[in-house]
Amino acid sequence: MIDPKIEDAINGQINQELTAAYSYLAIAAHFEKTNLSGFANWMHQQRLEELDHAMKLFNYLIDRGGEIKLQAVENPHKDFGGPLDVFKLALGMEQNNTKSINELYRLATDLNDYATQSHLKWFIDEQVEEEKSMEDVIAMLELAGDDRSALLVLNQQMGSRQGDPAAVTGE
Numbered sequence: 001m002i003d004p005k006i007e008d009a010i011n012g013q014i015n016q017e018l019t020a021a022y023s024y025l026a027i028a029a030h031f032e033k034t035n036l037s038g039f040a041n042w043m044h045q046q047r048l049e050e051l052d053h054a055m056k057l058f059n060y061l062i063d064r065g066g067e068i069k070l071q072a073v074e075n076p077h078k079d080f081g082g083p084l085d086v087f088k089l090a091l092g093m094e095q096n097n098t099k100s101i102n103e104l105y106r107l108a109t110d111l112n113d114y115a116t117q118s119h120l121k122w123f124i125d126e127q128v129e130e131e132k133s134m135e136d137v138i139a140m141l142e143l144a145g146d147d148r149s150a151l152l153v154l155n156q157q158m159g160s161r162q163g164d165p166a167a168v169t170g171e
């Protein structure tokens with residue numbers, strides 16, 4: 001039986017992943033509205049990844065005999081600036097999520113829950129990728145600066161990001 005403290009923390013992390021998915025959905029809407037459909041596509045792929053993360057934890061908690069307790073998802077930001085501001089915001093969200101995963105890992109370590117530690121290793125590696133992908137886009141946007149044509153080229157590139165079609169099941 002899983003420790004109730006871990007059960008609560010995993011439920012909290014499921015909520016955090018769903019909150020991230022909801023925020024990326026809001027950002028995708030913002031990019032659609034500002035005619036940057038490539039950036040919107042990129043954010044939709046990101047949203048699907050976050051749903052996949054939530055489902056991985058959901059399935060894990062069920063496998064461990066824990067109880068799923070879904071919580072309300074926070075309102076996403078509404079006032080987004082230009083793409084650079086948006087990606088800086090997204091990087092901050094990912095950094096917070098990394099902290100949250102690390103705290104969960106520390107709790108699992110303190111409680112000698114080896115299975116949860118093992119499951120979380122994937123998430124620790126994933127967060128390195130998540131932060132890097134935000135930083136890469138920020139670097140490209142900084143290079144583009146005020147050059148509108150560079151932004152349009154970038155928008156086209158962002159439009160080619162494709163996800164794993166099975167990503168939303170968490171398998």
Ligand SMILES: [Fe+2]
Pocket residue numbers: 017020049050053097
């Ligand atoms: Fe995530």
Ligand SMILES: [Fe+2]
Pocket residue numbers: 020050094097130
């Ligand atoms: Fe993420």
